[in-house]
Amino acid sequence: MKTIFEKSNDAEGINLVNEVNKIDFLPENLLRSENVKLPQLSELDVMRHYKELSDKNFCIEKGFYPLGSCTMKYNPKVNEFLSSLEGFDIHPNTEDSKSQGSLKLMYNLQNALLEVTGMDAITLQPSAGAHGELTGMMIIKKYFDTIGEKRTKVIVPDSAHGTNPASAKMAGFDIVEIKSNDKGQVDIEALKSVLNADIAAIMMTNPNTLGIFEENIKEISDIMHSNGSLLYYDGANFNAIMGYTNPKLMGFDVVHLNLHKTFSTPHGGGGPGAGVVAVVEKLRDYLPSPIIDYDGKMYFRNYDIKHSIGSVKDFSGNFGVLVRAYAYILMMGKNLKHASENAVLNANYLKEKLKKYYNLPYDEPCMHEFVITGEKQKSENGVSTLNIAKALMDKDTHPPTVYFPLIVHEAIMIEPTESENKQVLDDFINAMIEIANECRNNPQYVLDAPHNTPVLKIDEVNAARHPDLNFKG
Numbered sequence: 248m249k250t251i252f253e254k255s256n257d258a259e260g261i262n263l264v265n266e267v268n269k270i271d272f273l274p275e276n277l278l279r280s281e282n283v284k285l286p287q288l289s290e291l292d293v294m295r296h297y298k299e300l301s302d303k304n305f306c307i308e309k310g311f312y313p314l315g316s317c318t319m320k321y322n323p324k325v326n327e328f329l330s331s332l333e334g335f336d337i338h339p340n341t342e343d344s345k346s347q348g349s350l351k352l353m354y355n356l357q358n359a360l361l362e363v364t365g366m367d368a369i370t371l372q373p374s375a376g377a378h379g380e381l382t383g384m385m386i387i388k389k390y391f392d393t394i395g396e397k398r399t400k401v402i403v404p405d406s407a408h409g410t411n412p413a414s415a416k417m418a419g420f421d422i423v424e425i426k427s428n429d430k431g432q433v434d435i436e437a438l439k440s441v442l443n444a445d446i447a448a449i450m451m452t453n454p455n456t457l458g459i460f461e462e463n464i465k466e467i468s469d470i471m472h473s474n475g476s477l478l479y480y481d482g483a484n485f486n487a488i489m490g491y492t493n494p495k496l497m498g499f500d501v502v503h504l505n506l507h508k509t510f511s512t513p514h515g516g517g518g519p520g521a522g523v524v525a526v527v528e529k530l531r532d533y534l535p536s537p538i539i540d541y542d543g544k545m546y547f548r549n550y551d552i553k554h555s556i557g558s559v560k561d562f563s564g565n566f567g568v569l570v571r572a573y574a575y576i577l578m579m580g581k582n583l584k585h586a587s588e589n590a591v592l593n594a595n596y597l598k599e600k601l602k603k604y605y606n607l608p609y610d611e612p613c614m615h616e617f618v619i620t621g622e623k624q625k626s627e628n629g630v631s632t633l634n635i636a637k638a639l640m641d642k643d644t645h646p647p648t649v650y651f652p653l654i655v656h657e658a659i660m661i662e663p664t665e666s667e668n669k670q671v672l673d674d675f676i677n678a679m680i681e682i683a684n685e686c687r688n689n690p691q692y693v694l695d696a697p698h699n700t701p702v703l704k705i706d707e708v709n710a711a712r713h714p715d716l717n718f719k720g
């Protein structure tokens with residue numbers, strides 16, 4: 248090692264080439280022929296560089312983030328502190344007797360989530376909503392295999408999130424899509440027309456991706472159950488119903504929750520998540536192993552799960568996300584219900600204010616989110632939903648989700664969450680009204696947006712076809 252330190256003091260800078268070349272297992276043609284050109288910068292330079300980059304980024308700490316379906320609520324900073332407390336960083340293979348605190352936290356979180364979902368058993372392992380869907384579908388598959396029923400198909404409404412059919416397919420099912428009715432809900436007749444002994448399950452989101460509560464959910468679950476099929480609940484929209492109702496009451500058998508959405512972990516950009524899966528009693532024995540258990544004295548990892556589909560994630564899932572969720576639930580307590588109340592109130596306020604300016608395809612009370620469209624602006628002013636989204640970036644707002652759900656043309660899907668106050672909502676309303684006016688008076692300005700962002704309009708086609716992946720120093 249001494250030679251490396253000596254060389255690093257070399258006037259020519261860090262020169263490890265000769266040292267590296269001594270490693271004789273590397274083939275000759277892979278060895279470096281010249282020194283690595285490492286930038287020579289001070290810590291202060293590097294810090295300023297990254298701070299400047301971070302300032303260009305848009306985040307919930309900076310402004311309104313009404314990204315429909317994603318529940319970009321405020322993530323209390325105390326959660327970050329708690330999840331990084333000393334003691335929570337133990338090696339995940341530490342034996343149970345020496346990790347009682349972490350196991351107790353997971354056990355308590357399991358119970359809290361069972362209470363809010365109404366379900367009977369739960370796994371904390373899956374690391375995202377989509378991962379939870381796959382886990383749930385594998386549970387359903389194994390269940391029918393075990394009881395000796397050959398059911399090969401899963402029903403998915405046409406308003407579903409794309410991960411739903413993808414997950415069912417990955418678990419080995421074929422997909423049967425059914426149309427929504429003119430109220431944006433599952434069409435009961437369409438459902439009945441595809442039912443037969445092949446159907447294993449239906450995957451539903453309630454409230455659905457239009458932000459509309461499926462008012463026939465009890466009838467749907469009765470129909471499915473009398474066909475011997477199961478119901479899967481995509482809980483991405485759980486923020487709308489906490490404490491008011493739960494998937495068990497609606498008749499669902501398998502549920503995933505996106506802890507990173509509803510229970511406050513910073514997400515987006517592919518960060519770690521948690522897509523816990525809860526089930527009714529008869530599916531308990533199919534959960535991934537281990538689940539966290541308590542025998543009255545000790546918390547322990549229980550691997551004794553009769554028909555377990557096996558482990559779906561190393562160790563106990565994304566533990567840091569579990570800590571944040573537990574902290575959030577404890578802090579909120581009964582106020583979880585108020586979070587849902589305010590999320591729904593905020594969405595309805597925005598919807599009522601914006602419907603005079605944008606088309607509203609389903610004009611009825613919404614839950615925590617709603618979908619308007621840019622169809623009017625497109626047909627009258629030649630300005631698309633994408634342009635409207637870009638124009639919002641000039642007004643210190645993250646654009647809403649666009650072009651989803653797929654059944655709504657030029658969709659703009661808005662979810663304000665409970666975190667925002669009336670001033671923020673009013674500013675957003677004014678921004679949307681301003682853009683609607685600009686579409687009429689100066690459409691070219693909206694077509695050219697954004698005007699004020701660090702990166703202006705990007706050539707998306709070119710970027711996709713000819714990506715430049717080189718770093719040039």
Ligand SMILES: *Cc1c(COP(=O)(O)O)cnc(C)c1O
Pocket residue numbers: 316317375376377378408410411452456481483484505520522
């Ligand atoms: C976000 C979302 C998912 C997928 O969840 P991830 O955690 O992103 O994998 C599934 N369904 C709906 C309705 C969603 O909004």
